Amino acid sequence: MADAASTSPEDHAPIRRLLWPVILPLTFLTLWTLAVERHWVVEGIIPSPRQVAQSWYRWIFGATTLSLSPYSGTWLAAVLYSSRRVLQGFLLAAAVGIPLGLFVGWNRLVARLVDPSIQLLRPVPITAWLPFAIAVFGIYDASALFLIGLGAFYPIVVNTTHGVRDTNLLLLRAARMMGAGEGTILTKVVFRSALPSIFTGLRLGIGIAWTAVIVAEMIAVKSGLGYVLWDAYYVGRMDICVATMLSVGLLGFVSDRALQLVSRLVLKWRTLEAHA
Amino acid sequence: MSDRPVIELADVSKTFDKAGRSVEALQGVSVVIARNEFAAILGPSGCGKSTLLNMVAGFDAPTRGAVRFDGEPVTTPSPRRAVVFQEPALFPWYTVLDNITFGLKTRGIAPTAYRGRVEAIIEQVGLQGFESHYPAELSGGMKQRVGIARVLVMEPDVLLMDEPFGSLDAQTRSVMQELLLSVWERHQQTVLFVTHDIEEALLLADSVSVMTARPGRIKKRLAVELPRPRALEVTTSPFFNELKREVLALIREESVKAAVERTRPL
Numbered sequence: 001m002a003d004a005a006s007t008s009p010e011d012h013a014p015i016r017r018l019l020w021p022v023i024l025p026l027t028f029l030t031l032w033t034l035a036v037e038r039h040w041v042v043e044g045i046i047p048s049p050r051q052v053a054q055s056w057y058r059w060i061f062g063a064t065t066l067s068l069s070p071y072s073g074t075w076l077a078a079v080l081y082s083s084r085r086v087l088q089g090f091l092l093a094a095a096v097g098i099p100l101g102l103f104v105g106w107n108r109l110v111a112r113l114v115d116p117s118i119q120l121l122r123p124v125p126i127t128a129w130l131p132f133a134i135a136v137f138g139i140y141d142a143s144a145l146f147l148i149g150l151g152a153f154y155p156i157v158v159n160t161t162h163g164v165r166d167t168n169l170l171l172l173r174a175a176r177m178m179g180a181g182e183g184t185i186l187t188k189v190v191f192r193s194a195l196p197s198i199f200t201g202l203r204l205g206i207g208i209a210w211t212a213v214i215v216a217e218m219i220a221v222k223s224g225l226g227y228v229l230w231d232a233y234y235v236g237r238m239d240i241c242v243a244t245m246l247s248v249g250l251l252g253f254v255s256d257r258a259l260q261l262v263s264r265l266v267l268k269w270r271t272l273e274a275h276a
Numbered sequence: 277m278s279d280r281p282v283i284e285l286a287d288v289s290k291t292f293d294k295a296g297r298s299v300e301a302l303q304g305v306s307v308v309i310a311r312n313e314f315a316a317i318l319g320p321s322g323c324g325k326s327t328l329l330n331m332v333a334g335f336d337a338p339t340r341g342a343v344r345f346d347g348e349p350v351t352t353p354s355p356r357r358a359v360v361f362q363e364p365a366l367f368p369w370y371t372v373l374d375n376i377t378f379g380l381k382t383r384g385i386a387p388t389a390y391r392g393r394v395e396a397i398i399e400q401v402g403l404q405g406f407e408s409h410y411p412a413e414l415s416g417g418m419k420q421r422v423g424i425a426r427v428l429v430m431e432p433d434v435l436l437m438d439e440p441f442g443s444l445d446a447q448t449r450s451v452m453q454e455l456l457l458s459v460w461e462r463h464q465q466t467v468l469f470v471t472h473d474i475e476e477a478l479l480l481a482d483s484v485s486v487m488t489a490r491p492g493r494i495k496k497r498l499a500v501e502l503p504r505p506r507a508l509e510v511t512t513s514p515f516f517n518e519l520k521r522e523v524l525a526l527i528r529e530e531s532v533k534a535a536v537e538r539t540r541p542l
Binding site for chain 2: 180
């Protein structure tokens with residue numbers, strides 16, 4: 001698919017197209033390697049890319065039983081812990097945020113009742129909720145789910161509300177003159193019309209969910225990538241810290257791409273519109 | 277069936293509040309449309325003819341006066357008074373077929389009960405082969421065919437058409453006018469057709485009510501006594517031109533008035 005960035009014809013050469021995006025990462029990796037090996041940085045604090053790669057490899061594929069190291073073969077477990085929490089919190093946020101956003105956007109009374117509270121609570125950073133969450137839910141999964149869910153909830157509810165309010169009046173009139181009642185209009189017109197906006201909210205939401213899971217696992221639970229990150233920092237394993245950072249980045253990227261794919265499938269009519 | 281009018285506007289006025297200023301869109305409008313009549317409302321842009329149609333549709337309520345359908349005051353939209361909008365207003369997330377059957381499904385009619393009728397109407401409006409297309413894949417004319425088909429399948433008592441061909445190019449417009457003629461001659465539904473196109477009004481309608489510039493009033497109602505079935509060729513006949521001249525004179529006065537109105541500071 002052609003995008004706005006590829007304008008000159010030579011950009012379409014496949015090799016060049018593949019090469020172009022890796023230039024910056026390669027330069028960065030080279031500089032990083034040089035900085036460590038030539039001792040441009042204080043020794044022992046920043047690991048070299050090679051060290052990170054080796055530790056990461058061992059963390060993923062290393063034996064679990066023979067080794068005493070917590071960073072051997074435990075990667076997948078940590079990833080699964082974090083992913084499960086993100087998914088649960090995200091689904092919780094969507095299950096509450098989408099219907100609530102529909103009603104807030106659709107009904108003026110509901111909006112007047114709920115919207116001010118949402119707008120008032122929204123600026124409270126998710127990190128500021130940490131002590132409260134631990135006090136109420138303890139050092140358990142519930143704390144993490146609360147933080148992740150709350151973080152993802154805001155963009156989902158706000159974007160759903162916007163999407164609903166943007167529904168074309170003419171489409172509402174068309175539905176009404178064809179005999180549609182409130183329920184039909186809400187599910188078959190308003191919801192469908194708000195879906196692009198809802199997906200924007202979901203994508204923002206899952207991004208925040210990954211932020212929230214790391215914060216929550218650092219403090220509120222004792223497993224997952226956030227826990228590993230903080231623990232590795234305490235024992236001076238910066239190589240594992242970097243590997244964790246990259247893992248989270250990768251997972252965030254994959255989950256966003258997955259959502260994008262779902263959105264493309266669900267909003268097939270919209271891609272047609274863009275090409276018309 | 278009684279001969280009482282299907283649609284009746286009695287001394288209807290409508291005032292809008294626009295940015296704190298009240299604008300009178302319609303003033304003392306009275307219109308009567310009989311069963312099976314194809315009635316056109318003709319007027320310059322901004323004369324309130326769409327407002328009139330919206331009130332018959334039940335989207336808007338009159339400020340004064342009464343809008344009655346089948347003797348009952350109009351309060352809400354209803355599938356018995358189906359609307360074809362200027363913008364086709366199709367649901368972009370539904371295929372052509374799903375758009376056409378929306379009204380039927382909404383009313384819980386079983387697909388087996390309507391399949392034959394839907395197929396017949398899809399053929400009448402020339403949409404065969406496009407059933408699984410999305411609106412985004414259709415041209416303006418094809419979209420409006422869907423807009424017409426989705427109301428025809430509901431078998432409404434009246435069709436309210438708000439400049440349905442206004443945004444189409446001239447050629448597509450004539451094709452659609454002929455299509456509407458053939459469809460109308462088959463179904464003979466009561467139609468309220470709003471337009472600013474004189475030829476269109478005379479070609480299609482049994483009666484043409486010419487409106488004045490804002491505030492909109494009915495200036496004159498003419499009977500169009502052209503034989504049916506009509507085809508596009510009728511627009512070249514001497515009788516047609518005579519009618520056209522008459523309407524042109526009426527509407528020119530109003531267009532000039534409207535233009536002067538617009539250039540003058542309010």
